[in-house]
Each structure stands twice: as C-alpha cells, then as structure tokens.
Amino acid sequence: MTALSPKTASASRTAGIPAILKTAFINALIALVLFSLMVGIRTEAGSDGQLTYWTRFGDVAVLVAAVFGGSIVIELLRQWIGPTGAETLVPPAFKSGMSLVGRYLAPALLIFTLLVPVIFYDQRYILDLAILVLTYVMLGWGLNVVVGLAGLLDLGYVAFYAVGAYSYALLATNFGWSFWVCLPLAGILAAFWGVLLGFPVLRLRGDYLAIVTLAFGEIIRLVIINWQDLTGGPNGVSGIPRPTFFGVPLDNSDDGFAARFGLEYSATHRIVFLFYLILALALLTNWVTIRLRRLPIGRAWEALREDEVACRALGINTTTTKLTAFATGAMFGGFAGAFFATRQGFISPESFTFQESALVLAIVVLGGMGSQLGVALAALAMIGGFELFRGLEHYRMLVFGMAMVLIMIWRPRGLIGHRAPTVYLTKAQAISSDLVKEGHG
Amino acid sequence: MSGETILSVDRLTMRFGGIVAVQELSFAAERNKVTALIGPNGAGKTTVFNCITGFYKPSGGAIRLSHDDGRTIALERLNDFRIAQQAKVARTFQNIRLFPGMTVLENLMVAQHNALMRASGFTFLGLIGAPVYRDAEKQAIGLATDWLKRVNLLDRADDAAGNLAYGDQRRLEIARAMCTEPALLCLDEPAAGLNARESAALSELLLSIRNELGTSILLIEHDMSVVMEISDHIVVMDHGVKIAEGSPRQVRDDPKVIAAYLGADEEEAVAVMEGGS
Numbered sequence: 215m216t217a218l219s220p221k222t223a224s225a226s227r228t229a230g231i232p233a234i235l236k237t238a239f240i241n242a243l244i245a246l247v248l249f250s251l252m253v254g255i256r257t258e259a260g261s262d263g264q265l266t267y268w269t270r271f272g273d274v275a276v277l278v279a280a281v282f283g284g285s286i287v288i289e290l291l292r293q294w295i296g297p298t299g300a301e302t303l304v305p306p307a308f309k310s311g312m313s314l315v316g317r318y319l320a321p322a323l324l325i326f327t328l329l330v331p332v333i334f335y336d337q338r339y340i341l342d343l344a345i346l347v348l349t350y351v352m353l354g355w356g357l358n359v360v361v362g363l364a365g366l367l368d369l370g371y372v373a374f375y376a377v378g379a380y381s382y383a384l385l386a387t388n389f390g391w392s393f394w395v396c397l398p399l400a401g402i403l404a405a406f407w408g409v410l411l412g413f414p415v416l417r418l419r420g421d422y423l424a425i426v427t428l429a430f431g432e433i434i435r436l437v438i439i440n441w442q443d444l445t446g447g448p449n450g451v452s453g454i455p456r457p458t459f460f461g462v463p464l465d466n467s468d469d470g471f472a473a474r475f476g477l478e479y480s481a482t483h484r485i486v487f488l489f490y491l492i493l494a495l496a497l498l499t500n501w502v503t504i505r506l507r508r509l510p511i512g513r514a515w516e517a518l519r520e521d522e523v524a525c526r527a528l529g530i531n532t533t534t535t536k537l538t539a540f541a542t543g544a545m546f547g548g549f550a551g552a553f554f555a556t557r558q559g560f561i562s563p564e565s566f567t568f569q570e571s572a573l574v575l576a577i578v579v580l581g582g583m584g585s586q587l588g589v590a591l592a593a594l595a596m597i598g599g600f601e602l603f604r605g606l607e608h609y610r611m612l613v614f615g616m617a618m619v620l621i622m623i624w625r626p627r628g629l630i631g632h633r634a635p636t637v638y639l640t641k642a643q644a645i646s647s648d649l650v651k652e653g654h655g
Numbered sequence: 656m657s658g659e660t661i662l663s664v665d666r667l668t669m670r671f672g673g674i675v676a677v678q679e680l681s682f683a684a685e686r687n688k689v690t691a692l693i694g695p696n697g698a699g700k701t702t703v704f705n706c707i708t709g710f711y712k713p714s715g716g717a718i719r720l721s722h723d724d725g726r727t728i729a730l731e732r733l734n735d736f737r738i739a740q741q742a743k744v745a746r747t748f749q750n751i752r753l754f755p756g757m758t759v760l761e762n763l764m765v766a767q768h769n770a771l772m773r774a775s776g777f778t779f780l781g782l783i784g785a786p787v788y789r790d791a792e793k794q795a796i797g798l799a800t801d802w803l804k805r806v807n808l809l810d811r812a813d814d815a816a817g818n819l820a821y822g823d824q825r826r827l828e829i830a831r832a833m834c835t836e837p838a839l840l841c842l843d844e845p846a847a848g849l850n851a852r853e854s855a856a857l858s859e860l861l862l863s864i865r866n867e868l869g870t871s872i873l874l875i876e877h878d879m880s881v882v883m884e885i886s887d888h889i890v891v892m893d894h895g896v897k898i899a900e901g902s903p904r905q906v907r908d909d910p911k912v913i914a915a916y917l918g919a920d921e922e923e924a925v926a927v928m929e930g931g932s
Contacts, residue, residue: 509775509788510768510772510775510778513757514768516761520753527745527748528766528768531736538778635760637758638758638813639800641813643814646815
C-alpha cells in the first residue's frame with residue numbers, strides 16, 4: 215500500500231487542465247439541462263386561472279456558471295488533497311473508541327429508556343415522541359426478522375400494522391373486548407395474513423417479491439377504504455377504548471387508576487403507562503427475536519438469507535421456514551398496530567400508507583440488517599431526527615436525505631453492519647459485514 | 656463386489672427442451688462403497704446428481720434408494736429438501752455453497768436443523784429454554800465438534816466460513832453434509848481446485864467416512880488420482896449415456912473410456928490415466 219499510494223496520487227495529480235475543464239463542462243451541461251426547466255421557466259396560475267409563465271434565464275446562467283466554477287474548484291481540491299477513501303474519513307482511534315462504546319451502549323440505552331418518564335415527566339411532547347420512537351423501534355425489530363434475518367425484502371409491512379390496528383379497533387368497539395384479550399388476537403390475525411401473503415409469493419425472489427409485497431400493502435389499504443360496512447372506509451374507526459391498567463381504567467373516575475392508588479389524577483399517568491406498554495412490547499419483540507436467532511428456526515432463516523439452495527440440500531423446508539419468518543414479523547407488526555390503535559383512539563387508512571412501510575424499511579436498512587441495536591439506533595435517529603429538523607420546514611426532507619446519503623457512504627451496511635454469531639466454541643467473534651449476504655428475496 | 660444396492664438408477668432420462676442431457680442411464684451404487692461417476696465436461700454428470708438429489712425432476716426413469724431397514728424410496732417423486740430429510744441423501748456442490756456469513760460451527764448446526772427442530776418442539780420448547788432442547792443443542796455441538804476434528808478445522812470453528820481458504824471450505828462442505836447423518840453422500844467434484852497434498856488428504860477423509868461410518872458415497876470427480884484411489888466402482892458417462900462401468904482397473908483399460916476422454920488418440924489418453932493413478 216505504501217509503495218502504491220504515492221504513485222497513484224502523483225498519477226491523479228498530473229491529470230491536466232483539459233481533463234478538469236472537461237469534467238467541469240459536463241457538470242455544467244447537466245446543470246443546464248436540469249435547471250433550464252426547474253428554474254428557467256416559471257409557471258403559475260394567473261388571476262383568471264389561466265397558465266402564465268415567464269423565463270428566468272439569467273438565474274439559470276448564474277447557476278450553470280456556479281456549477282462550472284465549483285466543479286473546477288472541487289477537481290483542484292481533489293488533486294491537491296489526493297484520493298480519500300472511507301478509511302481515511304474514520305480515524306482508527308475513533309473506531310476503537312466506537313467498539314468500546316458499542317459494548318456498553320445497549321445497556322446504557324435501556325436504562326436511559328426506562329428512566330425517560332421519570333426524567334421528562336412534565337414534558338408531554340418528549341413523552342409522546344418517545345412513544346412514537348418506540349413504536350418504530352418495535353416495527354423495525356419486527357421487520358428485521360423478515361428482511362434482516364430471512365433476507366426477504368418486504369415492502370408491504372404496513373399491511374400487518376394495519377391488520378393489527380383494525381383487529382383491535384373492530385374487536386374492541388364491536389364486542390367491547392379488553393385490550394389484553396385483543397392484543398394476542400391482533401398478533402395472531404396479522405400472522406395469519408402474513409402466512410396468507412407468504413403462500414403465493416414464496417416462489418418469487420428479489421425485486422419480484424418486493425413488488426408483490428408492495429402490492430399486498432396497497433391491497434390491504436384499499437380493502438380497508440372500500441369495505442365501508444366493516445371498517446368505516448375513509449372515515450376510519452373512532453372511539454377505540456383506551457387501554458386499562460390490568461382492568462383499572464386510567465381516567466378521572468372514582469374507580470380509576472388515580473383514585474384507586476390514592477394519587478392525584480393526572481393525564482400524564484396514561485401517557486407514562488402507554489410508554490411502558492410499548493417499551494414492554496418492544497422488549498418482548500427483541501427478546502423473542504434474540505431467542506429465535508439462537509434456535510434452529512432462526513439459524514435456518516439466516517442460512518436461507520445466505521444460500522437457499524444449500525438450505526434445501528440440507529433438508530430444510532424452505533417454504534415453512536419463509537412462512538414462519540413472514541408470520542413472526544407480521545405478528546409483531548400486529549402487536550404494534552394494536553398498540554397504535556389504542557394509543558390514538560382513532561384510526562383511518564391514512565395512517566397505513568406506503569410511506570410507513572418505506573420508513574420502517576429505511577430504519578432496518580440504516581440500522582444494519584439483522585442488528586437489533588442498530589435498528590433501535592436507526593429508529594431513534596430517523597424519527598427523532600425528523601422531529602429535530604422540524605424547524606427547517608420544507609428543507610427538512612433535504613437535510614434528512616443528505617444525512618441518509620452520508621451514512622450510506624460512511625457505513626454502506628448500516629450503522630451496525632457486522633453479525634454476531636449465534637453459537638460458539640471458544641470465543642464469539644463478530645463477522646464482518648463484507649461476508650454476510652443480504653439475501654435474494 | 657456383489658454387495659447390497661443402496662441406490663439404483665434405472666433408465667434415467669433428463670431433457671431440457673430439445674436437449675437430452677441424460678439418456679436412459681442405468682447404474683447401481685452399493686452400500687458402504689464409493690461409486691464414482693466420471694466423464695468429460697458436459698457428459699451430464701451433474702445433471703444426474705441434480706436428479707438424484709431432487710434439484711431436477713427427471714423426464715423419465717426411476718431412482719430408488721434402499722435403506723438399512725428395508726424401506727425403498729422413490730427419489731424421483733420427492734422434493735429436494737425431502738430427499739435430504741427423509742431419504743437421507745446429502746450432497747455438496749461443484750461451486751462451493753457454504754453460508755459464508757455464518758461461522759464454521761453455525762454452518763454445521765444448520766445442517767442438523769431437522770433434528771434440532773424436533774428437539775426444540777418446533778421452536779416452542781426452545782423458546783422457553785426447555786432442558787430437552789438444551790441437551791439436544793449440546794449434542795449437536797458435540798457432533799459438529801467431532802466433524803471439525805475430522806476435517807481438521809477445530810481451531811477455525813468460530814471464524815466466518817467465508818474467511819476460510821478454498822481447500823478448507825471444500826472440507827467444511829463435506830463435514831456439513833455429513834452432519835445431516837446421511838446414508839448416501841453425493842460429492843460433486845470435491846477435489847476441484849485442491850493441490851496434490853489437499854487431494855491426498857481428501858481421499859483419506861472420504862475413505863475414513865466409508866470405512867468408519869459405513870456411509871455410501873457417490874462421487875463426481877475429474878481428479879483421476881482421487882477417483883482411482885478411493886473408488887470401488889466407476890461409471891463412465893459421455894454425452895448423456897453410460898459408456899463403461901466397472902472396477903477402476905477395468906475402466907482405466909477400457910478403450911472407449913480413453914477415446915471419450917481424449918478423442919481417438921489412445922496412447923496419449925493412456926498416459927493421462929496412468930499418470931493419474
């Protein structure tokens with residue numbers, strides 16, 4: 215490496231002015247094509263509703279010139295500094311520090327999460343945000359089973375979230391069943407739909423699987439919109455019962471939680487209860503997933519992601535293995551959906567659009583496929599970051615997109631890309647992300 | 656060597672569209688013996704393998720596997736994973752198919768999936784940490800450790816399989832197939848890409864599998880030194896049909912075999928076959 219790098223550096227340094235000008239010219243040309251329509255022609259509806267437009271070619275010229283000049287500067291800088299790889303961006307000292315942090319990060323995060331309602335008791339906004347983040351952590355962990363472990367790209371995960379939410383909402387409003395009865399039912403129903411989706415798509419792989427799952431997500435949403443008798447259509451379901459503290463309602467009544475326990479009534483009680491409820495559900499998801507990974511079924515999921523043909527040669531029934539992955543992921547989505555319904559008190563199809571699926575998938579990919587801690591961190595970063603950039607208004611998405619691109623350049627396999635082995639003889643060594651496959655669907 | 660037959664292939668035919676890859680091929684493999692399937696590139700050897708292990712559905716013919724207990728299983732009617740699960744046929748692949756992102760030990764644990772699945776009460780017992788499953792897992796790790804010792808990979812047990820050297824990956828794939836505790840082990844070019852020393856070690860390993868465990872082996876191989884050393888019976892294929900069959904010595908001296916391998920020039924071919932032995 216030492217023998218090579220000066221040579222390559224000098225090689226790139228000698229790239230002449232014509233090459234720089236050529237790059238700059240190409241960049242300027244691309245900018246011209248893009249900006250001539252985006253900036254060059256301004257259209258607006260006139261006073262009578264007719265189309266009015268005017269041109270702003272001066273602005274385009276300025277932009278193109280800026281791109282041309284900027285390209286030259288960047289090219290010169292690049293030659294001056296020399297080639298930069300991802301390696302040089304992260305100093306080794308920082309890396310070793312990171313691994314030290316990594317060891318204590320998960321317990322520290324858990325303790326902090328447990329204390330959130332204590333620390334932020336008076337700040338309703340932060341509690342609400344924390345509940346939202348935890349909901350996405352749970353969804354991320356649920357989808358992680360399907361995408362991260364089994365390597366099946368599921369773009370319609372929101373469908374199971376919707377099934378769970380509507381299961382609880384309809385059972386609770388129509389039959390008056392309690393949350394604790396409906397919660398497992400919501401999970402079971404979602405898992406059932408997971409199997410139902412699984413059957414026809416098992417033969418599909420990769421892009422095809424992604425498209426079909428995407429369509430499935432949309433179908434569920436459209437059915438909910440159009441089956442007005444059952445679901446209320448676009449009006450949604452309202453008046454969904456709030457969860458009770460194991461039978462004790464969290465309200466201002468005489469036999470409510472506050473009165474029973476001799477406390478002064480506060481609306482925060484319910485928020486804190488919801489917080490611990492979703493935390494418990496999320497931790498259950500995490501615990502089950504961690505356990506499953508160490509069981510034959512979990513190993514079969516990961517083996518399926520690595521090489522499906524080899525799995526079949528070893529006598530693993532790939533059909534049922536895939537179905538269990540779908541069902542398990544869907545079940546956790548269903549739990550999260552039931553929680554969502556009880557927290558909101560009102561659900562409508564608008565809450566279950568493709569954007570939700572994409573967001574949860576982004577959390578899983580950003581976190582590092584298969585990594586539980588990574589998914590939690592990514593959910594915190596995505597949902598928390600979204601709130602953080604709220605002040606930037608419509609630049610929010612831009613900043614957000616930039617951040618994602620940077621993270622993907624810095625860590626292409628997600629925040630925590632390496633894989634922890636599920637069983638070991640002498641010492642558990644993390645497996646580099648370069649070796650771990652993403653699956654082919 | 657008129658022993659008991661474990662695998663009998665009867666008039667196996669495999670067509671891909673208009674191309675006949677295997678035509679009316681019949682042969683038998685005996686229990687506790689090494690049967691080699693050889694032939695020039697494109698002779699249809701791997702197709703035969705894929706038919707036996709269920710990755711292809713044969714266009715015609717019958718493949719019968721007889722077990723110790725007298726059961727006879729029609730392999731052409733089973734799916735690929737059922738053949739491994741019920742008929743106890745394990746296989747390796749010409750281009751190694753390990754789980755590269757999993758450790759060496761994990762690879763061997765995945766191979767014991769079906770046994771562990773039953774022990775874990777189809778996950779439910781395992782989830783609550785039942786002692787039944789814990790014992791089964793310990794046993795599975797024990798079996799895996801035994802195989803790691805046999806293939807000399809014990810010190811690499813916790814490394815990612817994808818990080819192993821090529822020869823080690825080949826041996827791990829055999830160990831993984833053996834962890835399914837098969838009655839018939841099908842090896843697709845296990846010596847491909849190995850150097851002379853590694854090939855010799857492989858021969859030794861395969862012979863120990865046959866002698867100590869009594870596993871029958873069906874082998875596709877180009878490396879004549881391995882084939883001639885360990886095979887009890889050789890079937891030679893060319894262009895989808897069987898052209899010769901017999902003991903290593905018979906096959907080596909068969910002019911049709913020599914012609915198939917190196918055109919018509921017999922003397923040159925004899926030199927290759929002799930040199931390999």
